[in-house]
Each structure stands twice: as structure tokens, then as C-alpha cells.
Amino acid sequence: MTEADFDFLRALLHLRSGLSLSQDKRYLAESRLGMLCRRRSIDGLSTLVQALRPGTDLLLENAVIEAMTTNETLFFRDRTPFDLFRDVILPEKLTANAASRTLRIWCAAVSTGQEAYSLAMILDEMATRLVGWKVEILGTDISSEVLEKARAGIYSQFEVQRGLPIQMLLRHFRQDGDKWQVSERIRAMVELKPHNLLLPNSHFGQFDIIFCRNVLIYFDVPTKAKVMAALAQRLTADGVFVLGAAETVIGITTTIVPDKSHRGLYRESRSSNGQSAGLGLPFDRARTPTLRSVRG
Structure with missing residues (x-):
């Protein structure tokens, strides 16, 4: 060449x-x-x-x-983000969204699906606390090839051994020869769609939680800033970001800032007068956009 x-x-x-x-x-x-x-x-x-x-x-x-495109991923990758999801983010959202009883999650670089299905398994194990709630998980990726694998939910013995606790494997997967398929119940909890992070995303509506992990590391700084700005527009007023362990918003955006209490968790920044820094909007649940179905 x-x-x-x-x-x-x-x-x-x-x-x-x-x-x-x-x-x-x-x-x-x-x-x-x-x-x-x-x-x-x-x-x-x-x-x-x-x-x-x-x-x-x-x-x-x-x-x-x-x-x-690098599509390296595994179930419960780096573990900490999923512990945060279960122990910090979900309890917070169950309180904040008690009136609407809705929860929307976006895995913005879902690859072959392990991240989204990991979140779905955590939610499934909290099913008694989510009775009557409308919970949506959207997974998107630029690659149609990896999305097809994610939709099938079929993984090799090697893939299910990487990060997936044996109890969850036995509870949420069906074995077929040397392959394992995610249960229909868990797959039904996740909607998968193609999306390029550089393109408009307003048709997806607003989300309480956005996972965008281990993708920004492949972009230059101007592209990282563009992607983060676009994702921030899809976040509800008190929504949260989860980035990869090697990723940061420092030097990229002032709209999203690290949560001082929880490493790896990011929130929309707020100025002292209650304004949302960078967006110029009041930080108030009243400004949270109406929940829209992904299918809409």
C-alpha cells in the first residue's frame, strides 16, 4: 500500500x-x-x-x-461500571423517576451485545422492584455485522467465560453444543439499532443513563468533543454518563463533569445558580423531555 x-x-x-x-x-x-x-x-x-x-x-x-473497527468486549467488562449501575445509579433513578416509573438506558457502542445484556441481567434480577415500570435498553453500533451477532445473542464457551458469573450463565443462557444463547427474556429487554455516533441522534429521544465505553479512545480530541456534545443532548436533566476506564472528559467538554463521589461516573455540570453549564438551561426535572419510545 x-x-x-x-x-x-x-x-x-x-x-x-x-x-x-x-x-x-x-x-x-x-x-x-x-x-x-x-x-x-x-x-x-x-x-x-x-x-x-x-x-x-x-x-x-x-x-x-x-x-x-475494534469490537473487543465481554460480559461485565471492568466490573466497576456494573457495580455502579446496580448499587448507585439504579437506586438513584428508582427514587428520581418514581412518578413516571420509566427508565431509559442507551449503550452507545454496544458491539456484540455483552454490555447491554449485562445490564439487562442486572435489571432482571431486580424485577420485583421494577414491577409496573417501563424500562428500555437501546444498544447501537456503527457495525451491522456485530449487531447481527448481538441480536442472535449466541456466544462461544470462551466468550461466556470472560466476566460472566457461572450463576448468571446457568440462569440466563441456554446451551446448544459448544455455544450459549442468551435467553429470549433477556434478549427481549434490549433493542438494537445501527447508529454512527457522528450522525444526528435526536430521533432516539432522551435517556436517564448513557453508557459510552471504550470508543472515545479511538477518536481525536475534536471528534471526542463532537460526540460528547451530541450525547449530552440526549441526556435527561439529572441523567448520568458511564465512560470507559481509560477515558475522560477533561480537555474535551465542560458540559459533562466527573461525579466526585464515584469514579467512572459523569454528570451534566451545574453552575452555582442552578443553571446547566454549557447548555444554559435550568437544572430542574420540569425541563426533562417527555419520554419517547425508541420505536417512535
């Missing part, structure tokens, strides 16, 4: 997906896109780039983006 071809691919990936590919990742592009070329019987990377340059083959562009 020539330097010009690599520069074209870097620009395309950044424009279409926000992925910031540094010069030292050339080997990664050659490896992953080389496999794509073999699968599609394309005669090498130069031929691939030549086919991409007119900008008319969107299916091929999407295939390149999917090939270059």
Missing part, C-alpha cells in the same frame, strides 16, 4: 466513522483490509483504494469501516 493510498484510507475512516488512524497503525490497516480483500476477491489494497476513491460504493466503504 502506497503512502497516498494509506493517507486516503485515513481520511475516509476519519470522515465516515471518526476513527483516528495514526501513521504507526499502517500495519493494522494492511492486515485487516488485506483480509477484507481476500474475502471479497479484490486484487490487493491498491485495487481496494481505487474502488473507494469515486465515493460511490457505500457498501464497500461500510465494509472497510467494519473491518477497521
Whole structure:
């Protein structure tokens, strides 16, 4: 692959997906896109780039983006965010949303589904406290390939052994040979849709909780700021963000700030006069937008 071809691919990936590919990742592009070329019987990377340059083959562009997207995930990854969800966030929301009895959660980079299903399993185990509540979990990802796997909810023995407690495996999965499938009840709790974080998201409505973990690390600072600003618009007035362990909002946005009591938890910043910093709106449940169904 020539330097010009690599520069074209870097620009395309950044424009279409926000992925910031540094010069030292050339080997990664050659490896992953080389496999794509073999699968599609394309005669090498130069031929691939030549086919991409007119900008008319969107299916091929999407295939390149999917090939270059890292989809590493596992059940209850890093554990702490899920402990926060169960022990801090949910009790807070059960109190704050007692009148509406609604709860909306967005996993904004859901990959193959383990994060969303981990949250669903926690909610299922709290079912007696959620009787009469309308709870929605939306999972989105730029990759249609990983979303198909997430919808099927079928995982290998290796995948279910990574982070998933044996009690939950036996309670919420059905074994089929060397594969395990998430129960229909848990899968029904999660709606999965394609979404590029760089594109408008207002049609999804507002959320009480947004998980956006281990995706910002692949963006440059301007793209991180753009994504965080867009996600912040989807957060209810007293909603919370959960980011990855290696991610931070410092130097990216002043609209979202760390929760001083709980590491890894972020909230919309508030000024001393009760205004929401960066948005100029009163911090009051009265300004919380009307709950809208994801299907709407």
C-alpha cells in the first residue's frame, strides 16, 4: 500500500466513522483490509483504494469501516461500571423517576451485545422492584455485522467465560453444543439499532443513563468533543454518563463533569445558580423531555 493510498484510507475512516488512524497503525490497516480483500476477491489494497476513491460504493466503504473497527468486549467488562449501575445509579433513578416509573438506558457502542445484556441481567434480577415500570435498553453500533451477532445473542464457551458469573450463565443462557444463547427474556429487554455516533441522534429521544465505553479512545480530541456534545443532548436533566476506564472528559467538554463521589461516573455540570453549564438551561426535572419510545 502506497503512502497516498494509506493517507486516503485515513481520511475516509476519519470522515465516515471518526476513527483516528495514526501513521504507526499502517500495519493494522494492511492486515485487516488485506483480509477484507481476500474475502471479497479484490486484487490487493491498491485495487481496494481505487474502488473507494469515486465515493460511490457505500457498501464497500461500510465494509472497510467494519473491518477497521475494534469490537473487543465481554460480559461485565471492568466490573466497576456494573457495580455502579446496580448499587448507585439504579437506586438513584428508582427514587428520581418514581412518578413516571420509566427508565431509559442507551449503550452507545454496544458491539456484540455483552454490555447491554449485562445490564439487562442486572435489571432482571431486580424485577420485583421494577414491577409496573417501563424500562428500555437501546444498544447501537456503527457495525451491522456485530449487531447481527448481538441480536442472535449466541456466544462461544470462551466468550461466556470472560466476566460472566457461572450463576448468571446457568440462569440466563441456554446451551446448544459448544455455544450459549442468551435467553429470549433477556434478549427481549434490549433493542438494537445501527447508529454512527457522528450522525444526528435526536430521533432516539432522551435517556436517564448513557453508557459510552471504550470508543472515545479511538477518536481525536475534536471528534471526542463532537460526540460528547451530541450525547449530552440526549441526556435527561439529572441523567448520568458511564465512560470507559481509560477515558475522560477533561480537555474535551465542560458540559459533562466527573461525579466526585464515584469514579467512572459523569454528570451534566451545574453552575452555582442552578443553571446547566454549557447548555444554559435550568437544572430542574420540569425541563426533562417527555419520554419517547425508541420505536417512535
